[in-house]
Structures are given as C-alpha cells and as structure tokens.
Amino acid sequence: MLTDERYLTLLTKYAGTDETAGKEHEVSLEELSEALYCTTRNVKLIIRKLEEDGLIRWNAGRGRGNRSRLSFLVGLDRKLLELSQQSALKGEYKYAFELIRKYGEGTQVRHMFVEWLNDHFGYSSVQANDGNSDILRLPVYRPILTLDPKELYYAFSAHMIKQLFDCLLRYDRDAGKIVPSLAHAWEHDESGKEWTFHLRKGVLFHHGRELVSEDVVYTLNRLRGSSASGWFVRSIVRAEAIGKRTVSIGLAEPNWLFPRFLCSPGLSIVPHDLAEQDERFWHHPVGTGPFRFEEWTADRFTMSANPVYFQGRAHLDGVIIVTMPEDTMEYSKTWEQLLVDHDLRDMKPENGWKKIETICNGCSLLSWNMGKDGPQRSPSFRKAVDLLVDRSRMIRELGEDRMYPARGFHPNDESPFWQDSCDAEPALALLRESGYDGKPIRICTHGIHEHDARWIQRELGKFGIPVEVKIESWDSIREPDVFHSVDLLLYCVVFAEDEVCLIELYEQNGNFLREHLDPGLRAWVKEKIDAALACRSAEDRREQLAIIENKLRDETHILFLVHKKLNTFYNPNIKGVGVNSLGWIDFKDIWLD
Template sequence: MLTAERYITLQNHYVGPGASESEEQEYEATLEELTGLFHCTERNVKMIVKKLQEEELIKWLPGRGRGNRSRIQFMVKRESFLLRFAQQLAEKGDYRYAFEFLHSFEEDKHIVDQFIKWLNEQFGVKQLSANHKDKDVVHLPVYRTVHTLDPGNLYFGFDSHLVRQIFDRLVHFDSEKGQIVPMLAHYWEGNEDGTEWKFHLRKGITFHHGKVLTSEDVVFTLNRLRCSQTNQWILETIELVEALDDRTVKIILHQPNWLLPCLLCSSCVSILPKDLLTQDEPSFWSQPSGTGPFRVAKWSDNSIELAVNDSYFLGRAYLDGVKIVFLPDNIPNRSKVKWENLINNDARVPSQAGGDWELIETLSKSCLLISWNRNKTGPQQSLAFRQAVNLIIDRSGMIDYSGQQGYPARSFLPKEDTSYGIHRHDVEAAKKLLQESGYDGSPISLLTTEADCIDAQWIQKQCALIGIPVELTYTGKNALTKIGAGQESDAVLICLLFADDEICELESFLQENSIIHQHLEPGLHNWINSIVKEIYATKSEEKRRVLLQQIEYRLHDEAQLLFLLHRKMNTYVHPSIRGLVINNLGWMDFKDIWLISSLTAKKA
C-alpha cells in the first residue's frame, strides 16, 4: 500500500488531481524535490524511484550534464491505477483496506462507484474447473465476521447458521412440519414422567476426519456443554449422561423435562468428536471437524471456505463449495448505501433486482427491542417512566426514518396480525405518565451497536419531544455477548433472533450473558425461573406455549421490554439458483441449493 500512496503522491505533485493525463508527457523533476516531497533522504528517494520503476509505474529519465533536470513519466493513468490497486487488495481479501485506500482520495470519489460495480461481479455462482470437472461454488459477501464456531459459546444467528452447515444435532426441528425429526439419532424415547431419555444413533455416520460417530462422542459433547459453557443452561436439568453401548445414549434428569428433545435441536448441542477435542482443542477450532453437509476448507480473517462433505449421511449437497467473504462493517456511508444494492439484508445472495431475478421476501423471526436495566439506579426504575418512553416512540415513523422494511412489534415473534402495523403512539399520554413518574430531567444512557445506530437516533429524537435527553453509546456486537456488557447503561437497544420459538425465548431469560437476563430484577428473575420449571414439567406443547406467553405478558405489562420492530428481509435470487429457502435463522441452507444452466433458466 505504501508504494501505491507514493505513486499517487507523485501524480498529485506533478500532474495534479483531476488533471488530464497524456501517456507520453514527461515532467521535470529533481531528487532534491523528491526528498522534500517524501520527507526522507536522497538515498531513500533513489530506492523509492527504483521500486516504482520495477513495478512499471514510472519511467525515470536522469538529466545529462549541468543544468539538465531529470524527467519523470507516469506509465499508468491515475484513475486506472486507483481502481486496479483497489481490485488487487480485494482479490487478496483486504476489502477494508481497499475502501480505506479509495476514500483517502476525496477528489476521486467516482472511482468508488466503478470499484463497487466491479466487486458486484465477483459474487454469485462460480463454476471452477478442477481435474477437468466443473465445481459449483457460491461466493457470498456479508457485513460481519465469525465470532465462534464452538456450539457451546454460540450467541449470534450467523454463527449458529454456519455451525449447522458443519455439525449435526441428535434431532432437528422441522419448521415446515412443526415437529422434531430424526438426525444423528434415528429414534428416541422418554419414561412416563420425563426424567429418563434414550437416544439411538444411526449406524455408519462419520466425522469429516473419518472417525465413526459413537455414543461416546455424544456423552463427551453433552458433558462439555454442561461445564462452564455459555449455553450450559440448555442442559441444566441433566443429572447424568451415559453410553449404554456404541449407539445408545441414556440421559437421566433431576426433574421432569418434556422439552429436552426440543432443547437438543439447538445448534448449541451440535455433536463434536471426542478424539480431536481431547487431543488439542485450540487447534481443533481453527479447522473444526463435524458430521455436517460441509466441512471447513479454509478460514481466515477475511473469509471462510466450505467444501462439500461427499459422504454426508442425509445425502450429498449439490453445491461443491461455499465461500463467504467478510466485508468491513465500517466502510464510509456513501459507499455503503450503494453497497446495499449488492448485499441487501446482509447478502444472503447477490441482490440486483434486474431482469429475471426472483425476489424472496420474508418476515424475520427477530425483534428489535429495548431492555431496561432494573439493577441500576435511575429514572428507568419507575414503571410510569418506562411506559412513557414506550408511548412516545412512533414505530411507523422509525421504519420510515431508517428506510428499512418491517412492522411495529408487540411481542417477541411476529404474529398473523403483525402486517396490520397496529401500535399505540400517544404523545399526551406519554407526557402525563412522565409527570406521574416524578422524572427529574436527568439523561438516560442507551447502549447499542453501530448496526442499530439509526434506530437509536430515532429513539433519541422521540424522547427529546417530551424532555428526556438520551445519551447514545455504541459498541461492537461481540462486546454485547460479555457478561456485564449492559450493566453500566440504563437501557440497551438490541435485535434478538428467535430460531426455534420455545428454545430461543427461554435462552433470553436463562443464558447468563443475555442482556435480558442481566437486566431482570431479582424478584422478576425468580418468578421466571419458577415458570420455566413448570414449562419443563409440562408435556403439552400448547400449555408450554401459554406459560411462555405469561412471561412475555408480564415483561410487557411491566414495560421491562419495549418491543419495537419486526424487520422484513428481501433477497434477490439469480434464475439459475433453485431450492433456496430462508430458514429460521434468516439464512439459506447451503445443502438445499441446486443450480441449472443459464440457458435452461432463460427457457424456464
């Protein structure tokens, strides 16, 4: 990058930004001038000139005789050079540096548009030739990185989605059928009171490194999750896990838990190979081995590449591979707006809405909400104050302000009537409640991530209408996963994803690093724990749903949580792609995708 900056520095000095360039034009120059330009010695200037000549960027014509100045000729036009260099950075995976490089030259803003247009063509379906055979690989850009592939420490939906491509669970929740179906276990059974369970494994399943799956791997995985893992709450009712033989696992509980099979559907309970993890756990996570439809072929700070598992027990995937490129989340806003045309809603697939591309529109099973910190002194301790903030926030206005599509939220999950967009927004009632609360005008602190900054700014504007100053603080998404992350703030604005209804709602209440869990005051926390114990002991799914609703109703009635928005996701799909379905994590399952030729797609 240093060589590129020096070349542009020379061009700016001799040609000038935006000036027309002639391929044959020469400019008079001296080594003395260049020492001042580069702020270095004449010896270093000679090395710089030599380097630029070696890369065929300039020609240096030394002056002959007294009074004859040297001359410099630029071999690559400024615009071509900037674009080419940014492309080289991108091809190496240095997308952040590519954007930073281009945006350091304000006079060349139009080149950013050309770069984005070029970058647009780098993603999508690629046919790569290897050993005289075509391999179908999908290249996807995303505005995020992988925080962890360790199932026990999962927190974000994107990580969970990738884990499901690499690992498998004992059982799987089929959202279309609305029931639990076999996965690694082909059959399971519980005793009469739900305190003992047996899971029977399929034969012949192998991990990516060739080891055959046995019940010992299951016992190891469950015991590992129970010990000091972020998601150990999932198995909190387990007293003992034992292998009855190579393919039978027995689980003994210290209390009835009819929800156990559903809990075991969670990505957090993905089964791991005992042999590799007990040998060298740190190195295992650099290239983990699972039983899933894809294996990790390469993983760096810039991308992750998945290769197909040819011997997957549920059938080989059509795709030969998937390459996911991590794009910088903090690129300048001017580019990001244009970039969203390419990777709408975090880039499930390249999304140019032109020609015969198909639009897939879904309502995300997520909720943007405010969680109040009831374990910190401040105005948020008043119910009337929390209700006042709830009434002053215009959800429809928030949707218009952010430019995102969605609906006002009244609960964790969208319901059948969500699309009606009904919500209560009442400025006068908010003012009255604020007066009743005895609010003294002190500011409240709201913590959120950069991704939700526009929504946070809308909340700040709305609260100002009734005299509540809001101080905004931004942090990284990963920081919100730390225990104690939101304890210094009065409230946290966060978007929660609910993959499997019962499990994900429970996760919000029970997971130690959950913002909601950390914000509950002790009395409310104990009451929720008593309801959860009853949920576990309830065999009826309908009754469990009612019990979960009781928790949600109380959180709503006490304005502990302010439900704000459910967001819509729009994904444009190339006509050659088939089998794409947005799953309950908001992503597409790579195993289900298949392709047809472009010619066939046009005839269809």
C-alpha cells in the same frame, strides 16, 4: 512493498488525483528514497522495474545540481482499481480495501471496486484440477465471531456452525416435527426425565473418524457452567455412553422440550479427541456437517463440500464468505448475493430475478437495565416512556424494513391491523408520579439500529426526557461493562425455533434481556420456565411462557418496538434457494440449472 504499490505511493505524493499522463515532475533520488523508505540503490532498481512495466518515464539528471524528471503514464483511478481487482481475485479482499483506503481518498475507486465485486460475487463455475467446480461467493458485512457452539449468540454464527456440524436431531419446519439427524432413534420414560438416543452407523467427522457416543457425552459435558449455551444442559445430572452408539441422559426435572433443545446449533456435536486436546480447534473446526472447513482469515471464510455427508452431498463444491466493510452496503447489489440480511434496505431486483418476502419471526425491542440506579427503577417512568413511543409513526417515518408495531415477541394474524399512537396526557401524569427529575437516560445499540435510537431520542426529547445515544459495534456491545452501564439497550431478537429461542432469552448467560432483569424477577422467570418444560402439551407450554411475556410487557421491563420484513432476491436459474429458520439460505441444497 510491491512494485505496483510503490507506484501508487509516488503517484499520490507527486501528482495526486489530477495527474495528466506524461506530465514531468522534477525529483531527486534522495527524495524518492525518503518517499519509499529505502536506499538510493534500491530506488534505482525500483525505477528500472517501473519503467519496464510501462508505468513511468524516467529522465535521469546529468551532472551536479541537475534534477531528474519523472512522468507517470497510468492514472491513479485506473491503477488503483486494477490492483484492487487483482488482490480480490487472489482472495485478498481486506488488502484490496486497505489499498483503496490508503490511496483512493478523493476518488471514485471504492465505489467502482464494489460495483465490480457485484459481478464477482454469486454463483460461478471455476476450473479445478478434476474439472469445473461450482462455487458460491457471498459478501457479509459483519465478521464471523465464533464457530464454537458453546459461545453462540448471533444468528450468522449459528448458520455457519450448521454448515460444519450436526445435532442429534433436526426440526423440520415444513412438517412441524422433530426428525432424525445424527441419532436415528430415541425414547424416553413416562416422567420426561430419562432419555436415550441411538446414533447412526457410519457417520464420519471431517478428519475421518466415525462418530461415537463418547462424542455426544463430551459435547454435553463441555457446555456446563457459564458458557452461552450452558443453559441447555443445566438440568442434566447424568450423560453416559452405553456402548459405541447409545447415549443415556438423565435430567433433574421433567423436560418435554428436550428433543427440541437437541436440534439447536448450540448443541452441535463435536469430536472429543480433537476438541479436548487442541485449544486451536475452534480456529480450524472439524464436524460432521455438509461442508468442511478450509480457511479462515480476516478476508474470508472458505469451506468445501463434504463428499461423504450422511444426508447426501451438497450440490455446491465450495462456499466463500467474504467480509466486506459495513459502509459498502449502501451501494452493493445485495439482490445478487443470494443471502438474506435482516438489515437490508428496500431494494429492487434486476429484471427477471425473483423476490421472497417474509415477516421476520421476532421484533426489535428496548430492555431496561434493572441492575442500575436510575429513573427506570420506577414502573411509572417506564410506562410513561412506553406510552410516548408511537410505533406506527416510527414505521411511517423511518420506513425501510419496518413493517408492523410490535405488542409481543412474535408477529401474529392481528399484527397488520394493530395501530399504535402517542398517549401524551397519561404519560406526562406518570412522569410526575414517578418523580422524574429530568436526568438524561442513555440508550445503547449497534450501528444498524442507530436510526431507531435517534428517532426515539427526538421523540422523548419533545416531552422533556433527554436521551444520550451510545453506538457500539456487534462485538463491543457484548462487553459486560458496556451493556451493564447503560439504562436501555435497543436490539432485535429473531426466533429460529419459537419455544427454544424464547427460553434462551431468559436463560442464556450474557443474553441482553436476561442480564437486564432484576435478580428476583429472573428467579421467578426460571420457575415459570421449569413449569413450562414439565408440560407435555405444546399448548400448555405456550400458556406458561405467555405468562412471562405478559408480565414483562405489562410491567414494561421491555418495550416492544416493531416487526420487520425480510427480502431475498435470487436468480431464478439457481435452484434450491430456501430461507431457513435463521433467515439464511441453505447452502447444501443450492444448484444451478
């Protein structure tokens, strides 16, 4: 235990938050020994050190029965804040919050510490051995769950993977076309089943080895099976290296969307020599991306610029991602943190700061668990619930980032004009038709959607449908025994790439929507997806995929809720701030004017 923390231990035990500087407390060495869990000899050493540091005044008792007198010279708030700040400056953010949790009950230290962190985060220039380094520190309120493209579910993890790895191809959203990345050229046969990719020369992994075709073949083969990204390669029957820089891929069925698949973070190329030999590889990953892994702890994730990145070195020298307690979001100045967060409340930027507001390409929704017995097995019951949920009123009453009622996965030109309402009379008739007996239904969600779940709970309760709400964490909600045991899941879907991400909802193992579909419907969906992939025209593919979406909506297997807005606030002196398809800023292009 550090001397400063020992001081906090004694201060909270004998004085608490109302300490008056210099007030004396009668104590014995034996009592201090018990409080500090050490011997009386060590207590004497600790007392001497605390005196030397100017933290206490100590008057030792003389003779049998005379107690010593201890005075605390620095108040709890001041010392706890100072110690927390010192810990943060050393990168020990988790330890800082643990100190505040342990010693700061009944104080304002937690709030003051987060206010101080607001100035600690953002863009800064720090002294390094070879001059100044430009560092970006960003707080996040959920941990990085994985850096393995094979196990990719969440947008945050996908964004971090894109910093460390590259794909064969890249989708340029502004130009609306696929452009070269690790592959500088590619071709296909007329069937859409044979594809060939030619790799760039001189692309280096972070450990110094050049990218070769064997890395691509290994990456594709390791995805086979039931992994989260396994659906990308389900139709691949052959992947082989043709020399050092050419890869030939054969598909069982035509797939004219295959180049778009290869732009996805789940198909990021990994070094075969490291990934296949070291099980710990994913705790210290190595890619070809614009940033190199440096450190990953419970507090933070640190990466530095890749000086030989084949698409040009990042302007930043490093990025530090700090994991903050989720309950600090309410009083953090998130506009200063240079990131987009789908869960931000409406916040006003500081004077002179700029705001980017966009509509999230996705929606919140409810998916019915069709693998479980319950009233949701009845189409009439599902339709009744759909009619009872008034999305427009939900938006008016809950506000914040909720923007438009959703009729489908994507917002469109009609979204601002569509108004929803509660249609109670036909809904109640459908409830009677379904034979609903008043059995409670259980909705499961994670913390950021709790307000929506509680609102739905109140609304359905008005019409005799009792709802139980189960709140999980980002991590625990993915446990199969959690999402398979509930009647409804409430969550958001965000589409970084429209067609690819939509197919992912239906095909990805462990994806909530796929796991809740009836097996027969799931097989029908797969047939429709194969038909869509065989379409060379993007318009024809969209028509095939729309058939799936319409069926899910019309038969109320899912209930679309609302489209949301995204707000980014940033300092106009910081250049290159652009929101990417995952709803995050691209670290590589940021620079300070």
